Amino acid sequence: MSRTVIVVIDGFGVGAMPDAGALRPGDVTADTCGHVLDHARTFGARPLRLPMLGALGLGLVHPHPDLARRTHLPVAAGRAALGYPGADTFAGHQTMMGADFSHVTVARLAAHLDEVTEALRTAGHRVERLDGRPLLVVDGAVLVHDNLEADPGINWNATGRLEDLAFDRILAIARTVRAVAPVARVIAVGGHADGPLPRYVRDGDGGTVGLDTPATGVYRNGGLEVQHLGAPLDHTRQLPALAARAGIPVTLVGKAADILAGETAVRRPAVPTADVFAHTLEAVRAPGDDALVVANVQETDLAGHQQDPGRYGAVLEQTDAGLAALVSLLDRPGDRLVVTGDHGNDPTIGHAYHTREYVPVLIHRPEATGVELLPDAHSLADVGATAAASLALDPTALANGTRIGRTDEVA
Known part of the structure; x- marks a missing residue:
């Protein structure tokens, strides 16, 4: 029995990748997470309160002083490179589900x-x-x-x-x-x-x-x-199709419902963060032993495009509360909550484009006994492969990706 929930915080990066300045040299300073936290501390009434993201290991991935360095939850925490060219929501989600974007280029x-x-x-x-x-x-x-x-x-x-x-x-x-x-x-x-x-x-x-x-x-x-x-993709070799063939119910929430393939998937499109988590919690509560839920929190990305770090921080706190509700439900051995991003979108960078950043990979494992620090993943496809393993599926059936660490095992 296994329920795996992937929550993609859209545009949530944790620091510039080495090639982030290739298009815009100023993007080498991109740090969506750090700069949103800095803004709240400097210009807000108080520092951001992100207790659940801290408990899930965000402070083990990002060194910001407002993030807890210890966690009482059994988690695996690391970060992932994007594994596709540029910084794009569609490419990010397709790659995360196991697509191979090596044939896609950035071209005028x-x-x-x-x-x-x-x-x-x-x-x-x-x-x-x-x-x-x-x-x-x-x-x-x-x-x-x-x-x-x-x-x-x-x-x-x-x-x-x-x-x-x-x-x-x-x-x-x-x-x-x-x-x-x-x-x-x-x-x-x-x-x-x-x-x-x-x-x-x-x-x-x-x-x-x-x-x-x-x-x-x-x-x-x-x-x-x-x-x-x-771009042409073999959707049959992506995680939703792999889960569906194994008889595992698939639910796609928020922007994930708009951009991911899955003929039998239940789709719950939504933009407001409260609605995204309401649909996600409903899918987790549904009867059945197994489930794959992929949810996208879009309002963080919208705040990045608007260059509004205050709004970004408020959405992060709302997301933190939604994650706490999810953790309380995902309590069976084999359950997994994976929190990640699809690219960065630094709301302080001075332009309205995405930023090419590493993203966090935070995995809650209720049956584990400790904390696992994960090596950097080379691609978001590794997140999909790791989720496949947690559902007892064969990660090699995906077109791309390698399982990260020992996240399908008890630590």
């Missing part, structure tokens, strides 16, 4: 204009560049462009106005682009803009050129349709 559309143009024309579309700039106008209505809301080169978009054509036509163009794109995601976007889309084209960071999507008004005008087309 400008470097692949010829092959994208050829693919679209072969599919019967009319394609031209906009004023000679490195983005494409397809059928006179859809812009294919760099995504300016993520790190440069992470994602491309295909955006059209629903006044001009139906979303299924925008999606068909995006699928053709996806077939030749080397990046993690191609995002089809259809909405009601305030004016012609070329009016909102601008230069982005890192030599990108794209649509200032928030400025178009599509996020506020209603009727927005979006579909994320991820």
